[in-house]
Amino acid sequence: DAGVIQSPRHEVTEMGQEVTLRCKPISGHNSLFWYRQTMMRGLELLIYFNNNVPIDDSGMPEDRFSAKMPNASFSTLKIQPSEPRDSAVYFCASSRGQSSYNSPLHFGNGTRLTVT
Amino acid sequence: GENVEQHPSTLSVQEGDSAVIKCTYSDSASNYFPWYKQELGKRPQLIIDIRSNVGEKKDQRIAVTLNKTAKHFSLHITETQPEDSAVYFCAAPDTGANSKLTFGKGITLSVRP
Numbered sequence: 001d002a003g004v005i006q007s008p009r010h011e012v013t014e015m016g017q018e019v020t021l022r023c024k025p026i027s028g029h030n031s032l033f034w035y036r037q038t039m040m041r042g043l044e045l046l047i048y049f050n051n052n053v054p055i056d057d058s059g060m061p062e063d064r065f066s067a068k069m070p071n072a073s074f075s076t077l078k079i080q081p082s083e084p085r086d087s088a089v090y091f092c093a094s095s096r097g098q099s100s101y102n103s104p105l106h107f108g109n110g111t112r113l114t115v116t
Numbered sequence: 117g118e119n120v121e122q123h124p125s126t127l128s129v130q131e132g133d134s135a136v137i138k139c140t141y142s143d144s145a146s147n148y149f150p151w152y153k154q155e156l157g158k159r160p161q162l163i164i165d166i167r168s169n170v171g172e173k174k175d176q177r178i179a180v181t182l183n184k185t186a187k188h189f190s191l192h193i194t195e196t197q198p199e200d201s202a203v204y205f206c207a208a209p210d211t212g213a214n215s216k217l218t219f220g221k222g223i224t225l226s227v228r229p
Contacts, residue, residue, distance in 0.1 A: 040167060042221040043205060056216060107159040
């Protein structure tokens with residue numbers, strides 16, 4: 001089991017550029033979550049999918065953020081255009097259950113995004 | 117929605133002492149309470165969890181206790197070691213239609229050698 005795989009590990013970009021973060025969940029897990037972590041706000045849930053369908057995107061900050069899950073083994077989080085306040089660590093997590101409280105969350109190693 | 121709070125925000129203990137970290141939640145229907153540990157620069161990892169039908173669960177040096185009446189649960193670490201130094205997050209589910217975990221802000225535990 002390779003765990004949840006995220007890429008890139010680090011991303012530095014200039015304000016206004018498009019950023020795409022990628023995630024491969026653990027095989028067999030049918031729920032996928034995107035979190036953002038900052039010192040000020042802690043771990044915030046942005047969006048989660050169940051069986052590739054977005055269930056709750058109420059945490060997505062604004063229209064600049066979008067997420068897709070075209071199949072069970074791949075998801076993307078896109079920010080367009082990026083702004084300095086988007087700088088954070090973005091974690092992807094997956095779980096076997098239908099929701100995050102039926103089974104444990106397995107986090108990826110995160111993507112550290114810096115927008116200058 | 118669920119509101120999860122952790123106190124204190126930092127805790128420092130001497131190696132070998134016990135550490136207790138408390139978490140409160142607001143949704144009385146919540147029934148699952150995990151604790152995650154995040155070492156510096158690494159990902160959060162589940163260390164222990166408890167469901168509402170039990171009051172306590174142990175796993176070697178760590179334990180979690182749950183008080184449903186008071187709506188709080190606590191992480192207990194005995195015989196602390198320097199490698200226990202990390203940020204610890206509690207979480208509780210929002211029991212609405214689209215159930216999801218809400219995390220606390222985290223507590224930084226420092227174990228002094």
